[in-house]
Amino acid sequence: MLELRFDPVRLPPRCNELRHEVREFLAAEVAAGTFDPRDPESGSSTAKEFSKRVGARGWIGMTWPKQYGGQERSFLERYVVTEEMRVANAPTRHFFVADRQSGPTLIRYASEAIKRKILPAIVRGEICFCIGMSEPNSGSDLFAASTKATRVDHGWRINGTKIWTSNAHNSDYMIGLFRTSASTRENRRHGLTSFLVNMKAPGVSCNPIGQMSGQKEFNEVVFDDVIIPDDHTIGEIDGAWKQATSELAYERSGPERFLETYGALSELVDAVGTQPPATVVAGIGRLVAELHTLRRMSVSVAGMLEAGREPVVEAAIVKDVGTVWEQGLPHRARDLAALVAHETGPNVTFDEKLAFYLKIAPKVTIQGGTTEILRGIIARGLGLR
Amino acid sequence: MPEQESYVVATAERVFADLADPQSVIQLRNDSWRAPAWAALLETGLPLAWVPEVLGGPDVPLDEGFAILRASGRVALALPLAEAMLGAWMLAQAGITPPPEAASIVPSGPHDQILVGRDGRLAGKATCVAIATEIERLAVLVASNEGPHVALVRTTDCRINGRPNLAGELRASIDFDGVFPLAYAKAPAGLNHAAVLRMGAAVRAQQIAGALERMLEISVRYATERIAFGKPIGQFQAVQHNLAKLGGEVAASVAAAVSAADAILHEGLASDASILEISAAKIRCGQAAEVGAAIAHQVHGAIGFTDEHVLHRFSLRALSWRDDFGNEVFWSTELGSMVARVGARGLWPLLASR
Ligand SMILES: Cc1cc2nc3c(=O)[nH]c(=O)nc-3n(C[C@H](O)[C@H](O)[C@H](O)COP(=O)(O)OP(=O)(O)OC[C@H]3O[C@@H](n4cnc5c(N)ncnc54)[C@H](O)[C@@H]3O)c2cc1C
Numbered sequence: 001m002l003e004l005r006f007d008p009v010r011l012p013p014r015c016n017e018l019r020h021e022v023r024e025f026l027a028a029e030v031a032a033g034t035f036d037p038r039d040p041e042s043g044s045s046t047a048k049e050f051s052k053r054v055g056a057r058g059w060i061g062m063t064w065p066k067q068y069g070g071q072e073r074s075f076l077e078r079y080v081v082t083e084e085m086r087v088a089n090a091p092t093r094h095f096f097v098a099d100r101q102s103g104p105t106l107i108r109y110a111s112e113a114i115k116r117k118i119l120p121a122i123v124r125g126e127i128c129f130c131i132g133m134s135e136p137n138s139g140s141d142l143f144a145a146s147t148k149a150t151r152v153d154h155g156w157r158i159n160g161t162k163i164w165t166s167n168a169h170n171s172d173y174m175i176g177l178f179r180t181s182a183s184t185r186e187n188r189r190h191g192l193t194s195f196l197v198n199m200k201a202p203g204v205s206c207n208p209i210g211q212m213s214g215q216k217e218f219n220e221v222v223f224d225d226v227i228i229p230d231d232h233t234i235g236e237i238d239g240a241w242k243q244a245t246s247e248l249a250y251e252r253s254g255p256e257r258f259l260e261t262y263g264a265l266s267e268l269v270d271a272v273g274t275q276p277p278a279t280v281v282a283g284i285g286r287l288v289a290e291l292h293t294l295r296r297m298s299v300s301v302a303g304m305l306e307a308g309r310e311p312v313v314e315a316a317i318v319k320d321v322g323t324v325w326e327q328g329l330p331h332r333a334r335d336l337a338a339l340v341a342h343e344t345g346p347n348v349t350f351d352e353k354l355a356f357y358l359k360i361a362p363k364v365t366i367q368g369g370t371t372e373i374l375r376g377i378i379a380r381g382l383g384l385r
Numbered sequence: 386m387p388e389q390e391s392y393v394v395a396t397a398e399r400v401f402a403d404l405a406d407p408q409s410v411i412q413l414r415n416d417s418w419r420a421p422a423w424a425a426l427l428e429t430g431l432p433l434a435w436v437p438e439v440l441g442g443p444d445v446p447l448d449e450g451f452a453i454l455r456a457s458g459r460v461a462l463a464l465p466l467a468e469a470m471l472g473a474w475m476l477a478q479a480g481i482t483p484p485p486e487a488a489s490i491v492p493s494g495p496h497d498q499i500l501v502g503r504d505g506r507l508a509g510k511a512t513c514v515a516i517a518t519e520i521e522r523l524a525v526l527v528a529s530n531e532g533p534h535v536a537l538v539r540t541t542d543c544r545i546n547g548r549p550n551l552a553g554e555l556r557a558s559i560d561f562d563g564v565f566p567l568a569y570a571k572a573p574a575g576l577n578h579a580a581v582l583r584m585g586a587a588v589r590a591q592q593i594a595g596a597l598e599r600m601l602e603i604s605v606r607y608a609t610e611r612i613a614f615g616k617p618i619g620q621f622q623a624v625q626h627n628l629a630k631l632g633g634e635v636a637a638s639v640a641a642a643v644s645a646a647d648a649i650l651h652e653g654l655a656s657d658a659s660i661l662e663i664s665a666a667k668i669r670c671g672q673a674a675e676v677g678a679a680i681a682h683q684v685h686g687a688i689g690f691t692d693e694h695v696l697h698r699f700s701l702r703a704l705s706w707r708d709d710f711g712n713e714v715f716w717s718t719e720l721g722s723m724v725a726r727v728g729a730r731g732l733w734p735l736l737a738s739r
Contacts, residue, residue, distance in 0.1 A: 004598075004601075004632060004635055004636045004639060005639075006636060006639050006640035006643060006644075007643065008643050008644045008646070008647035008648075010647075010739075019737065083737065084737075087733050087737075262733075265732070266729040266732060266733070267729070269724060269725070269728060269729040269732055270728070270729035272725070273725075274725050274726065274728065275725065276721075276725055278718065280721070281717075281718050281721035281722055281725060282714050282717040282718045282721055283717070283721070284717075284720075284721040284724050284725070285664070285668070285716065285717030285718060285719065285720035285721030285722075285724065286668060286713070286717045286721075288661075288665070288720055288721070288724050288732070288736070289641075289664060289665035289668035289669050289716070289717065289720055290665075290668075290669060290672075291736065292641075292661060292662070292665040292736055292739065293637050293640060293641040293644075293665055293666075293669040294637075295736060295739070296640045296641065296644045296739065297636060297637065297640040300640055313632075314636065317632060317633050317636045318636075320629070320630075320633055321633040321636070321637060372626065374629075375625065375626040375629035375630065376622075376625065376626075376629075378629035378632050378633070379619075379625035379626065379628060379629045381632075382601075382605050382628055382629070382632055383605060383609065384605065384608060384609065384619040384620070384624075384625050384628060385620075385625065
């Protein structure tokens with residue numbers, strides 16, 4: 001049976017310096033008005049320029065090979081940059097997906113020419129990526145994807161629709177999953193291929209979809225006879241299913257998987273002051289204990305990745321426990337704050353901030369693989385499937 | 386510490402399995418296994434694990450000692466090894482050579498206070514002290530005008546009122562009035578009431594994590610063996626998801642406990658970092674015990690509710706360990722107070738410092 005190991009990995013001392021550099025950089029950005037750390041929605045108009053400045057500091061693609069503009073720094077260093085930006089509510093949307101996911105996928109599976117062209121531009125913070133997996137009739141069941149890529153001279157023609165594509169409207173490229181053959185009776189996962197898609201290519205259109213939180217962050221992306229050059233396939237044709245699993249450990253275990261509603265906790269601590277009632281003190285203590293534990297789990301997984309392991313189950317656990325926790329956080333903050341609000345009158349700022357986190361809470365256990373899908377992966381790791 | 390490579394931990398694991406396997410203990414239905422098992426444990430020197438060589442111990446590193454205790458949780462060890470290790474650790478801290486008889490540690494509750502009079506006799510009461518037939522001495526932290534001291538006391542000199550806890554292990558109220566210590570020495574800087582509670586809490590976190598690891602293992606195994614509606618219950622998605630959730634609780638408890646042990650090794654018992662780590666571990670392991678035990682029992686159905694099944698030896702111990710050395714609310718209050726003190730601006734730097 002699987003042993004769940006979470007060694008007490010500590011961030012090495014050089015991470016401290018890096019952390020201070022990131023904090024100083026972010027403080028300067030806040031001072032310059034790029035974003036407001038207490039407003040997670042701020043920074044949408046500045047995100048693009050911000051991305052270039054982050055790139056100039058060498059904080060995008062920092063673990064990647066030097067030949068593609070990276071610095072071959074450790075995952076633990078990347079971890080520090082990611083968590084500092086997340087907690088500060090920095091507008092990372094222009095580079096975050098490329099840094100975490102698309103870049104590493106290209107490094108592993110793209111042609112040399114593509115790597116040389118695209119990766120340095122990601123590192124400079126110039127280009128934005130989105131992920132085109134979900135379709136109207138294919139969500140958790142990725143292998144039901146039906147958007148078609150058909151062979152043409154020197155390339156492929158794409159027709160169909162992706163949906164829920166975050167940030168597609170700002171993206172330069174998508175890594176999309178398209179059907180290149182029918183699935184087979186022996187293997188229903190067969191027949192899908194990953195492609196690099198230029199979002200500015202003729203025939204690609206983005207239709208924004210509003211979210212219940214008031215944001216317009218995801219889209220429907222329609223492909224109408226879009227032509228993709230031959231060398232833009234990413235990995236094995238018809239064999240994308242083989243590529244998916246190893247990357248998930250990176251995607252699932254990061255600090256963004258439990259810090260999305262962190263603002264609700266810091267706003268709570270701020271709102272209740274230095275001498276809150278006993279129930280509030282204990283409630284905050286519990287939340288902090290849980291958050292600390294999640295972070296220690298997540299750092300431990302980062303350490304395993306750094307050591308070259310593939311902790312797929314551990315990563316799924318971090319995301320499962322982490323997202324369920326961050327989903328509950330704003331509700332528990334609301335509960336506790338009420339005890340103080342009664343004494344000092346309603347706290348308008350707190351309530352406003354809280355409302356945002358309460359509204360985004362439902363999505364965290366859906367995006368990037370639902371709770372149910374994660375638990376299936378964990379159960380498989382435990383030997384039950 | 387590269388755990389699987391630790392010879393000491395592997396040896397401990399083997400000794401536990403040979404001497405105190407929970408299934409054999411249940412089948413015996415009496416305590417005849419205890420004396421030989423304890424004698425064999427004494428032989429291994431494990432109870433003195435944390436005692437330096439100059440005081441007659443093997444000087445096992447702190448984190449390996451914690452790993453031994455997690456291993457003891459994995460067999461639901463029903464012998465007072467953790468108590469003996471803690472008692473000997475505290476005596477050794479004050480330079481007292483631990484006696485051959487095992488000593489439990491006092492205090493183990495947040496509100497206990499033992500004082501010393503001018504005549505050298507102790508006064509005061511302790512609650513929730515773990516005792517057992519093997520425990521013949523007590524290592525007691527004593528408050529005095531000259532600062533905290535450590536006293537070694539004979540149990541038969543005290544008035545002890547022991548009652549079984551959830552798992553049937555004895556927890557005692559102890560009246561120290563008029564007791565004259567066998568040995569008495571000044572505690573080193575930093576060893577005070579709070580530090581003892583933290584050390585004890587970190588130990589209980591390890592034991593809980595160990596018990597949960599085994600609860601997951603036996604639950605998964607049972608789910609692959611038990612047939613219902615024509616297939617192993619582990620093939621039902623509801624059961625799979627419950628076990629996945631148990632996996633998450635095990636992961637959290639292990640991560641928190643191991644991290645706290647590592648913090649004590651490198652930062653001692655008094656830093657803000659250690660306070661965060663230890664309180665978080667005791668809180669999170671306590672929560673995991675509650676959620677985890679419920680799932681393990683649910684998966685087992687009625688068989689797991691019987692006295693003959695091993696599961697209760699793990700579940701009830703894990704649940705009862707929550708009460709020793711401060712429960713979840715106690716530690717939440719400690720941690721929450723620290724957070725209120727550092728405020729929202731200090732919270733993230735505190736978390737990120739670990
Ligand atoms: C904010 C947000 C951003 C997103 N961004 C992107 C993006 O950038 N790119 C992208 O490709 N996608 C994106 N998604 C889509 C996301 O990946 C899917 O929503 C997710 O995979 C679930 O798919 P679905 O919504 O179709 O739900 P469904 O798969 O239809 O699931 C509905 C419910 O059924 C459950 N369910 C489904 N199958 C099973 C099963 N086998 N066992 C038990 N329960 C099951 C699910 O867990 C869920 O609770 C985003 C989603 C959100 C909310």
